[in-house]
Amino acid sequence: MRELSFAEALNEALREEMRRDDSVIIFGEDVAKPGGVYKVTKGLLEEFGPERVRDTPISEAAIVGAAVGAALMGLRPVAEIMYMDFLTIGLDQLVTHAAKARFMSGGQVKLPMVVRCQYSLGRVHGSQHSQFFPSWFLQAPGLKVVLPGTPRDAKGLLKSAIRDDNPVLFVESGVLYHRMKGPVPEEEYLVPLGKADVKRRGDDVTVVAVSRTVREALAAAEKLEEEGVSVEVVDLMTIQPMDKEAIVESVKKTNRLVIADDSVKTGGISAEVAAMVVEEAFDYLDAPPVRVNSPTLPVPFSPPLEREYMVDSEKIADAVRRLVK
Amino acid sequence: MRELSFAEALNEALREEMRRDDSVIIFGEDVAKPGGVYKVTKGLLEEFGPERVRDTPISEAAIVGAAVGAALMGLRPVAEIMYMDFLTIGLDQLVTHAAKARFMSGGQVKLPMVVRCQYSLGRVHGSQHSQFFPSWFLQAPGLKVVLPGTPRDAKGLLKSAIRDDNPVLFVESGVLYHRMKGPVPEEEYLVPLGKADVKRRGDDVTVVAVSRTVREALAAAEKLEEEGVSVEVVDLMTIQPMDKEAIVESVKKTNRLVIADDSVKTGGISAEVAAMVVEEAFDYLDAPPVRVNSPTLPVPFSPPLEREYMVDSEKIADAVRRLVK
Amino acid sequence: MRLCMSIEVVGEVPVSSYGELGLGHDILVGMLRDMLLIRRFEERVERLFLEGKLIGPSHLYLGQEAVAVGVMRAIRRDDPVVSTYRGHGHALARGVPPRAVMAELFGKAAGTCKGVGGSMHVAMSVEHNIPMATAIVGSGIPIGAGIGLALKYRGEDRIAVVFFGDGAANTGAFAEGLNLAAAWKLPVLFICENNQYSEFTPIRSVFAGESIAARASAYGLKTFQAFGNDVITVYKTAKIASEHVRGGGGPAFIEFQTYRMKGHGVYDTAWYRPKEEVEEWMKREPISLFTSKLKQAGVIDDGKLREIEEEIKEIIDEAVEEAEKSPYLPFQELYNLVYVEG
Amino acid sequence: MRLCMSIEVVGEVPVSSYGELGLGHDILVGMLRDMLLIRRFEERVERLFLEGKLIGPSHLYLGQEAVAVGVMRAIRRDDPVVSTYRGHGHALARGVPPRAVMAELFGKAAGTCKGVGGSMHVAMSVEHNIPMATAIVGSGIPIGAGIGLALKYRGEDRIAVVFFGDGAANTGAFAEGLNLAAAWKLPVLFICENNQYSEFTPIRSVFAGESIAARASAYGLKTFQAFGNDVITVYKTAKIASEHVRGGGGPAFIEFQTYRMKGHGVYDTAWYRPKEEVEEWMKREPISLFTSKLKQAGVIDDGKLREIEEEIKEIIDEAVEEAEKSPYLPFQELYNLVYVEG
Numbered sequence A, B: 001m002r003e004l005s006f007a008e009a010l011n012e013a014l015r016e017e018m019r020r021d022d023s024v025i026i027f028g029e030d031v032a033k034p035g036g037v038y039k040v041t042k043g044l045l046e047e048f049g050p051e052r053v054r055d056t057p058i059s060e061a062a063i064v065g066a067a068v069g070a071a072l073m074g075l076r077p078v079a080e081i082m083y084m085d086f087l088t089i090g091l092d093q094l095v096t097h098a099a100k101a102r103f104m105s106g107g108q109v110k111l112p113m114v115v116r117c118q119y120s121l122g123r124v125h126g127s128q129h130s131q132f133f134p135s136w137f138l139q140a141p142g143l144k145v146v147l148p149g150t151p152r153d154a155k156g157l158l159k160s161a162i163r164d165d166n167p168v169l170f171v172e173s174g175v176l177y178h179r180m181k182g183p184v185p186e187e188e189y190l191v192p193l194g195k196a197d198v199k200r201r202g203d204d205v206t207v208v209a210v211s212r213t214v215r216e217a218l219a220a221a222e223k224l225e226e227e228g229v230s231v232e233v234v235d236l237m238t239i240q241p242m243d244k245e246a247i248v249e250s251v252k253k254t255n256r257l258v259i260a261d262d263s264v265k266t267g268g269i270s271a272e273v274a275a276m277v278v279e280e281a282f283d284y285l286d287a288p289p290v291r292v293n294s295p296t297l298p299v300p301f302s303p304p305l306e307r308e309y310m311v312d313s314e315k316i317a318d319a320v321r322r323l324v325k
Numbered sequence C, D: 001m002r003l004c005m006s007i008e009v010v011g012e013v014p015v016s017s018y019g020e021l022g023l024g025h026d027i028l029v030g031m032l033r034d035m036l037l038i039r040r041f042e043e044r045v046e047r048l049f050l051e052g053k054l055i056g057p058s059h060l061y062l063g064q065e066a067v068a069v070g071v072m073r074a075i076r077r078d079d080p081v082v083s084t085y086r087g088h089g090h091a092l093a094r095g096v097p098p099r100a101v102m103a104e105l106f107g108k109a110a111g112t113c114k115g116v117g118g119s120m121h122v123a124m125s126v127e128h129n130i131p132m133a134t135a136i137v138g139s140g141i142p143i144g145a146g147i148g149l150a151l152k153y154r155g156e157d158r159i160a161v162v163f164f165g166d167g168a169a170n171t172g173a174f175a176e177g178l179n180l181a182a183a184w185k186l187p188v189l190f191i192c193e194n195n196q197y198s199e200f201t202p203i204r205s206v207f208a209g210e211s212i213a214a215r216a217s218a219y220g221l222k223t224f225q226a227f228g229n230d231v232i233t234v235y236k237t238a239k240i241a242s243e244h245v246r247g248g249g250g251p252a253f254i255e256f257q258t259y260r261m262k263g264h265g266v267y268d269t270a271w272y273r274p275k276e277e278v279e280e281w282m283k284r285e286p287i288s289l290f291t292s293k294l295k296q297a298g299v300i301d302d303g304k305l306r307e308i309e310e311e312i313k314e315i316i317d318e319a320v321e322e323a324e325k326s327p328y329l330p331f332q333e334l335y336n337l338v339y340v341e342g
Ligand SMILES: Cc1ncc(C[n+]2csc(CCOP(=O)(O)OP(=O)(O)O)c2C)c(N)n1
Pocket: B029, B058, B059, B060, B082, B086, B089, C059, C086, C135, C136, C137, C138, C164, C165, C166, C167, C168, C169, C195, C197, C198, C199, C264
């Protein structure tokens, strides 16, 4: 199968959906003529014109708010927030409006909108450009929250997100954009929201991963196989709604759980996964779930410090080793 | 001992700290002449004058940002955000600036600031005025996050927060302001940040609660005592940094844990507590920790629906009953 | 350098010009009736709150009736409107049935939002082209820009109309939303109801610069100012502004001067306002102002007025009665309101 | 109605007036030297990036040297400054040692922020009264207001000085921060470096209204406009504006017209800019502009220039050398940087 980079796969998803449905429009900072700072929207202005692909002013509240308004009128806006950090500025619109409009209207309205953003952990961007806080949105029912870990999933999930009638927050790993390539089918396909994916089968330990850590988990599994440990890797892909069944099913088989994600440890995605698994499968657990996260610190700039800060395959493998010992 | 309402206790804390230290100043929407929409800052303008007690424009980013700036210069601003919901608008300043300034400057600066806000769950304010999301800030190291559950603690914790050299987010329960009275010592005292408080001793089950649910947990414990179940109630008071030792110690004694908080269930405070306890005391647990939260829904306005939505003593008692059965 | 911006001030329309605006007697009486409906409705709501039959926050529209009615009559019924937590008046002026509004305040399933929204979102009615009523000050402004974007993209001749207060002019959302609308020349009409106060704080004490209108103008919008307590002046201004927008001229902004008759919410006594200020404004209170003008013009007399009052009383009595006896939504139904399925 | 605001445009200062401004030869040469230090420093940084010795984002100050140097010379050394991610120039103009700046870019413990901040926060130096350098566009503006609040409250005669770009003028933080500063008459000088682009987007294409200066004026600030590539014009404008602020006149705002010589960040080739535009601006590039003026005035000659260049080269060589060989902070130390203990 042909290989595409993460960014190329996302670009294809946008392009296909825009061809398919003229209610899909795109806007964000530097997305049109420049094609996006990371080239995810490259060529879209040329193909779809300035009415459908728009550069916005630096105004994240307006970007997300305009997506809310456009979605209320039946368009399918895909708004880009350049770094997840800047999402805080549009958060009132995302959490207090997009997530709640349907509910508080008694079900009258729907908001088929996507907010895309990326986090730059791993790209030595320092404390204010590397934040990763998808777990916040577990507290914002009404949103779907999607985090692809491979180019194939990125494309299929983004297409599904655009077709979904609910507001979707789509969080990409910036470090993967051009550094990860992977097989992507030529023919059209969708990857469903709300479903986890078992990326590797195994018997001894379940490793739940999401976004950038999926690749790390798979690398860890590879290493561990040589050591005689069989690891099952479950890629969450959507964290809200979360595919509890897939996780619990895997844990019931392996009886051991490691959760690896790029959040800082306290209150991260892994906290919810651990709490949920303990609720649903306590008696199946041979040991407490282990969370592999960044330490509860802001992100340091200094390249070696950032590297040490991050979850990697070695840290995941270590956690697994301790668990099976 | 004399009894004060929650709002009165907070007012006293502000007043005492302003008398003690002229670097304490207050600003927020309607806090000066009106004395705050919930009267927490009543009389402060009259006592301390318009330079120290200021009404702001409706501009939460400016309010929190101005606190950051003032704190950088060594003042001890106490900024009020009227409803926790509006904190999203000032969140870039709180999370990306206040929480990280010290770290990213290599430890050069400190930010002795407090951001006070209240959540109105229980006051039939609907989806956009009832949000409670303190668990977000577990992902924002650099902040301390404090949630008092009684008038006594409210006063002592607020005084400590004002004296602390770190940025503190201080979250109050609006429904308690005038509906909860409690003993408050006349003489000066502080309640330390970062420490939990065992509000009631018991042997069979630990109930961890925070903010409004502390009262509910205590009411549940009372009822359960009549049923022969002995409940220990641990009030978190500070969720960041979290007093793991106190929680774990209690669980090691009771071997059973219920966590009750006003977050919606997924990704709430209780998720972190559950995950942490499982990590630290797995072998002591006779049963999986039970989370008692609001369902993962936005807050409905309709009074009976809001009531049903909320954690109460009956729901906590039920969880305990199921656990000891 | 002196930099000059033009702000169009629309003067108070004399009774003698009503004809030129194409406003026949029926329409004029209809406008008075709409204003009276809001007035009596809000008075009843206030009473229900003080009696403890209604609870929660509620922001009455008393004193600002001329703005909602004048604007709604000037725009088209299919122009989407963004309302606020002070939305009872917007909803009623738009034709949302009083019974649906009242039921929402009671938190009942028959309400506009099934009782899930409450007073602050009661105006949300897709059927009446009010897809949003926000309780967050200023946040409707970028949303309105987004609605305008959709209308422009679809090549429709509808325009978006966004209501908000003076306090909103200090928010970042105001600035970002106005800039976006103007930079993209979106068909949006922004209506600022400057009732002089943001909650308990006089706007002047927390506002810098010449005026709200001047700010809007600096963001590149075609800007108007007018007296908001005279319904026909409101109508005329909104008509001119909406024609500018509908004609493709880009967004427009109107600052209406008006006044809250009561406190910010039902429990607020408005103790912080100077007595003279209140008296001065009460002299120009919109309903007596318009009634006397209509009488002067011979459009209405006391008999007709009584008739209208009776009709309105009946409507409101019925709305309250129905709301009181109608059921709440079953809790389980809430789970169906969060996501669109499928 | 025509509403007029006054914006003070400060014209380019002719060489013949340098004396009137009290600028002796030493000062003038010192200003050129500071500009050259920034220029050569940034050129070296660019090279280090292209060689792969430095990584991460980096926003060079090439072409804007006159703004930092002119402003820093006009204000007092104890006036607190808020800088941005484009802060190398602000730091150097303020006197932060080049070795500390360079070490920070290398992520080393000897850097201004111990290597924890990086290029985007390198200007943070409490010792040099730069307590904040933010990487979030616009966010320094409310922070600057807060600094001004503290200075005013303490009755100090210092003023806060906030730098930001043209793109910041579209943010909500800009609006909220300016309004607060003006409503409270805070001693803050806002410096907008309008280099015509926000990343790859020309500001004019996403900005509505007359000008950035006009917006500031609508928020009630005393406002100035001037050419930002002429360091003495910058100096004079900042002097007038800072005196206004220091004298208790409330906040002031200056929009300087300037231009980035290179791309937004080190890897950006700036392909999106019209060639003619670039050429036009390069004719008025700040260092050759000032050098030729100083030569014309007989203040400097090629010999002196060479001397300065050599001194600077040595400083930068040393800074790079030291930075390269100095150690990183041990990871464990990070835990001590999050909270103040005790
Ligand atoms: C962002 C935000 N901040 C604060 C509030 C609390 N609040 C509700 S109404 C109000 C005053 C708004 O004043 P104005 O915009 O003039 O509208 P009015 O109430 O006078 O109609 C405030 C501060 C809010 N709802 N949203």
